[in-house]
Amino acid sequence: MPIIKVENLVKRFNGLTAVNDISFEVDKGTIFGFLGPNGAGKTTTINILCTLLSPTSGNASIAGHDCKTESSDVRRSIGIVFQDTTLDKDLTAYENLMFHSYLYNVKRSEMKERIHDVLHFIGMYERKNDLVKKFSGGMKRRLEVARGMLHRPGVLFLDEPTLGLDPQTRANLWEFIVELPQKHNVTVFMTTHYMEEAEVCDRIAIIDNGRLIAVDTPDDLKKTLGGDVIYIKSSDNKKARSEIEKMFGLEVSEKDGELFMTCSMGDSCIPEIIRSISDVQSVRLQRPTLNDVFLKMTGKDIREEEMSEGDVFKETIRSHRRRFG
Amino acid sequence: MVEANVIYVLVAREFKKFVRDKSRLISTLVRPLIWLFLVGGGMSRLVTPELGMSYMKFIFPGILGMTILFSSIFSSLSIIWDKEFGMMKEILVAPVSRFSVVIGKALSGTLISVIQTVIILMLFPFLGIKMGLLSICYAVAIAVLLSFCISSLGIIIATFYDSFESFSVIMNFIIMPMFFLSGAMYPVNKLPHVLQVITRINPLTYGVDALKHVLLGDSGIVDFPIVTDISVLAVSSLLFVAAAGFLFERKK
Ligand SMILES: Nc1ncnc2c1ncn2[C@@H]1O[C@H](COP(=O)(O)OP(=O)(O)OP(=O)(O)O)[C@@H](O)[C@H]1O
Ligand SMILES: [Mg+2]
Numbered sequence A: 001m002p003i004i005k006v007e008n009l010v011k012r013f014n015g016l017t018a019v020n021d022i023s024f025e026v027d028k029g030t031i032f033g034f035l036g037p038n039g040a041g042k043t044t045t046i047n048i049l050c051t052l053l054s055p056t057s058g059n060a061s062i063a064g065h066d067c068k069t070e071s072s073d074v075r076r077s078i079g080i081v082f083q084d085t086t087l088d089k090d091l092t093a094y095e096n097l098m099f100h101s102y103l104y105n106v107k108r109s110e111m112k113e114r115i116h117d118v119l120h121f122i123g124m125y126e127r128k129n130d131l132v133k134k135f136s137g138g139m140k141r142r143l144e145v146a147r148g149m150l151h152r153p154g155v156l157f158l159d160e161p162t163l164g165l166d167p168q169t170r171a172n173l174w175e176f177i178v179e180l181p182q183k184h185n186v187t188v189f190m191t192t193h194y195m196e197e198a199e200v201c202d203r204i205a206i207i208d209n210g211r212l213i214a215v216d217t218p219d220d221l222k223k224t225l226g227g228d229v230i231y232i233k234s235s236d237n238k239k240a241r242s243e244i245e246k247m248f249g250l251e252v253s254e255k256d257g258e259l260f261m262t263c264s265m266g267d268s269c270i271p272e273i274i275r276s277i278s279d280v281q282s283v284r285l286q287r288p289t290l291n292d293v294f295l296k297m298t299g300k301d302i303r304e305e306e307m308s309e310g311d312v313f314k315e316t317i318r319s320h321r322r323r324f325g
Numbered sequence B: 001m002v003e004a005n006v007i008y009v010l011v012a013r014e015f016k017k018f019v020r021d022k023s024r025l026i027s028t029l030v031r032p033l034i035w036l037f038l039v040g041g042g043m044s045r046l047v048t049p050e051l052g053m054s055y056m057k058f059i060f061p062g063i064l065g066m067t068i069l070f071s072s073i074f075s076s077l078s079i080i081w082d083k084e085f086g087m088m089k090e091i092l093v094a095p096v097s098r099f100s101v102v103i104g105k106a107l108s109g110t111l112i113s114v115i116q117t118v119i120i121l122m123l124f125p126f127l128g129i130k131m132g133l134l135s136i137c138y139a140v141a142i143a144v145l146l147s148f149c150i151s152s153l154g155i156i157i158a159t160f161y162d163s164f165e166s167f168s169v170i171m172n173f174i175i176m177p178m179f180f181l182s183g184a185m186y187p188v189n190k191l192p193h194v195l196q197v198i199t200r201i202n203p204l205t206y207g208v209d210a211l212k213h214v215l216l217g218d219s220g221i222v223d224f225p226i227v228t229d230i231s232v233l234a235v236s237s238l239l240f241v242a243a244a245g246f247l248f249e250r251k252k
Helices: A042-049 A071-077 A093-103 A108-121 A137-149 A167-184 A218-223 A237-248 A266-276 A290-298 A309-319 B004-020 B022-051 B055-084 B087-092 B098-121 B133-159 B164-180 B193-200 B203-216 B226-249
Strands: A002-013 A016-027 A031-035 A057-062 A078-081 A155-159 A187-192 A203-208 A211-216 A228-234 A253-255 A258-263 A280-286
Touching: A002 A042, A002 A187, A016 A042, A016 A057, A016 A187, A016 A203, A031 A042, A031 A167, A042 A057, A042 A155, A042 A187, A057 A071, A071 A078, A078 A137, A093 A108, A093 A137, A093 B004, A093 B087, A108 A137, A137 A155, A137 A167, A167 A187, A203 A218, A203 A290, A211 A218, A211 A290, A218 A290, A228 A237, A228 A266, A237 A258, A237 A266, A266 A280, B004 B022, B004 B098, B022 B055, B022 B098, B055 B087, B055 B098, B055 B133, B055 B164, B055 B203, B087 B098, B098 B133, B098 B226, B133 B203, B133 B226, B203 B226
Parallel strands: A016 A211, A031 A187, A031 A203, A078 A155, A155 A187
Antiparallel strands: A002 A016, A002 A057, A203 A211, A228 A258, A228 A280, A253 A258
8 A cells, every 4th residue: 555655746946857757656564765876856855755845746645645735744644864964963862852752742651761762772772861962973873763763653764864874884774774664664765875775675766867767676676687697617618608508598708718698597597507518617696786777777877975075064064063152 | 833842842952052051151141241341341431421320330231132132143043053954854844833933942042041131130239220129020021022022033034044154244234233223332312313213123222222211210311111112022023923933934
């Protein structure tokens, strides 16, 4: 059952079309990934869905509520972790969560327990009374996810949740993001431009230049590439090559002393190939990645960027903000 | 439409940060003291005969007005920080009415401004001013009203800016003129006519005038009847807070 519905959504910023006629649906209880390079229109789409921007045209709804006309109902049913941190660094972790509970009118009697629960969930209970400015990037991100979950939303938006984090921290954060749908009965809508991260999604939408290029499961997207690539090295490549071509009808090429071929079911192909040719020295299988998919569909690579200069600048400014007061 | 939980938590947040940030507290208290004792003390000898009282005593209500002006406006301008550093998104994406946010912010500014004003107000015995408990209560009430008015004005200003780059513009073209054209440092009627007109559209003028009524008595240097002062402040507070609510509601 779809919980998010988007129909022919368009958003223009005086002349620039950031979101160009996109439509898709997200099923309840799934993880949906929005994949695209910088400036593709991911954040703009999220901002429309969470009622911070109104679309130029088209419709969007969450849990049956229209994002344009029923914004309070939409706001009540979503939690969101923005691309740039929105924690108050001069408050403690606990105070940030308290602030959020009041904003969402969480029952006074449940507040404490819920805050303690989410703090345990992200493993930061011991740090609850520390100021947020003392936290690492990963801790802040976890705290933001916890905050987004505090009022038990039906849909959780995560805009680049792992941007600027080291690989170890990214992995940890992912471990608990993938648990969210089962443990907390929430639908996760996330954006990323890290390809590996998109693999864990149930479904992926690929967006480029404001246009939706494909929406499918990661596996089906990869299947469009025609299958896995098998690399084989034998003592007599020439002989092996002609044998494989004759027996399996595959097109085989040679590169750097290795034979390679594309085959739809790589894992079951390999044993047969090995059996039929003599003297195999090495075999490896390369599965297509989402990056290959993206490459094929858009003709370009998704760039991976660390924290932009602008963000670093803001962080610096922020710590000096008191000078003005 | 106005949610108590939202107002409470916005005020509580601002108050916590205020209490925690000692340097901000000290710097906002030092500014009026510098003006009172260094500027006021220095000028005292020059202008005393005309006023019929010490210059320091004369500017004391103005210094309270200055304390209110600066702390209320700065509190409201924290909205610009909240916008620039994202906290405002967390607030705006929550299921709360924009008007509650405006009221919450205006009351945060009011609370912090009144706390600072009361601290400065307690210097009155050193300036040869006599005040009973009742006058103190009147002075605090005026401070509350003026702080709310200026905080709401600050919110209006804040809705026009998304980053603090324009801070010096706000400082030089709004805050400083408001201060000097309010009768805080010299009687309004000593100004050239054009500037006198400006003082009349400056809400701070009426706040300072009301404080002069309460602190200095009717020693002939007030510009308006106190009823006028209070009415102007009350009406402009309502106008400002309504305008702030309207401006806040706009969506891109
Ligand atoms: N408020 C705005 N005014 C004008 N242009 C905007 C605004 N917000 C976004 N844009 C433009 O819309 C386009 C899409 O931006 P968006 O932030 O949605 O990209 P994104 O996919 O989230 O990129 P990133 O991976 O860098 O976060 C960009 O070209 C951007 O410059
Ligand atoms: Mg983005």
